[in-house]
Amino acid sequence: MAQLKSLQDKVVWITGASSGLGKALAQECALQGAHVVLTARRFEELENVRVGLLKPEQHLSIAADITDENQVRHAYEQVLQCKGRIDWLINNAGLSQRALITETTMQTERAIMELDYFSQVFLTKTALPSFLQQKSGRIVFVSSVAGLLGTQYRASYSAAKAAIHLWANSLRAEVAEQGVDVSVIFPGFVKTNVSINALNGEGKAQGYDNEATANGLEADEFAKITVNALLKGEEYIVVGGRKEVLGTWVSRLSPSTLYKMIRKMKVK
Numbered sequence: 001m002a003q004l005k006s007l008q009d010k011v012v013w014i015t016g017a018s019s020g021l022g023k024a025l026a027q028e029c030a031l032q033g034a035h036v037v038l039t040a041r042r043f044e045e046l047e048n049v050r051v052g053l054l055k056p057e058q059h060l061s062i063a064a065d066i067t068d069e070n071q072v073r074h075a076y077e078q079v080l081q082c083k084g085r086i087d088w089l090i091n092n093a094g095l096s097q098r099a100l101i102t103e104t105t106m107q108t109e110r111a112i113m114e115l116d117y118f119s120q121v122f123l124t125k126t127a128l129p130s131f132l133q134q135k136s137g138r139i140v141f142v143s144s145v146a147g148l149l150g151t152q153y154r155a156s157y158s159a160a161k162a163a164i165h166l167w168a169n170s171l172r173a174e175v176a177e178q179g180v181d182v183s184v185i186f187p188g189f190v191k192t193n194v195s196i197n198a199l200n201g202e203g204k205a206q207g208y209d210n211e212a213t214a215n216g217l218e219a220d221e222f223a224k225i226t227v228n229a230l231l232k233g234e235e236y237i238v239v240g241g242r243k244e245v246l247g248t249w250v251s252r253l254s255p256s257t258l259y260k261m262i263r264k265m266k267v268k
Helices: 022-029 043-051 069-083 105-134 155-178 218-230 242-253 255-262
Strands: 011-015 035-040 059-065 088-091 138-142 181-187 234-239
Touching: 011 022, 011 105, 022 035, 022 088, 022 218, 035 043, 035 069, 043 059, 059 069, 069 105, 088 105, 105 138, 105 155, 138 155, 155 181, 181 218, 181 242, 218 234, 234 242, 242 255
Parallel strands: 011 035, 011 088, 035 059, 088 138, 138 181, 181 234
Antiparallel strands: none
């Protein structure tokens, strides 16, 4: 586990960087001295984020739909052309869900898995040769506490977030001897638009917030905790309120107790 004193002059590539957790992580990394590469689908929104960062001139906006493999390859080439290397890759882009299993179409199931799992796998596999060649760097995946617990209305999302966690575990084991580190972040409820953008069973945005997210951790606080943990070289990072953290501990110590807790949860 490589530790860093700071991100001064390190290149950090963040997907889903136009809002929410990605934007907050970009702001914190910039404050720590990093050269931040921002990626999301809409260039104008990325530019709005970039100009608000500390030293905006040293950061880079690259628009790409990460579910499009050709766009991912092109974005990767642009990062290397402009910055020469990648020190941290933060796979943050994702989409949540708010629908019962019986309401969720297979098209919606696949859409969530495509963005939250397959696209992150492909982007990481695309960038991995650079990490192996330089024998350093950290690849980061933003999973979710939902990926550790599995709750009502989030079956597809929980499954995708669990899948990327275990894929990351395998990656960590395979590259450990080659100087490349792998970290997985498990956010609990954080104040972002995640619930508003979450897909309903028909694959359309829910369009409204829920109480747990609205009362969650501030995004900038999440980013500070996360970046600090990554600098320390931590690999398994749970960031959330007491209930979410407790749930992750119960999931390890007594799965049957966790299942009973989840049945009683009032989540939507």
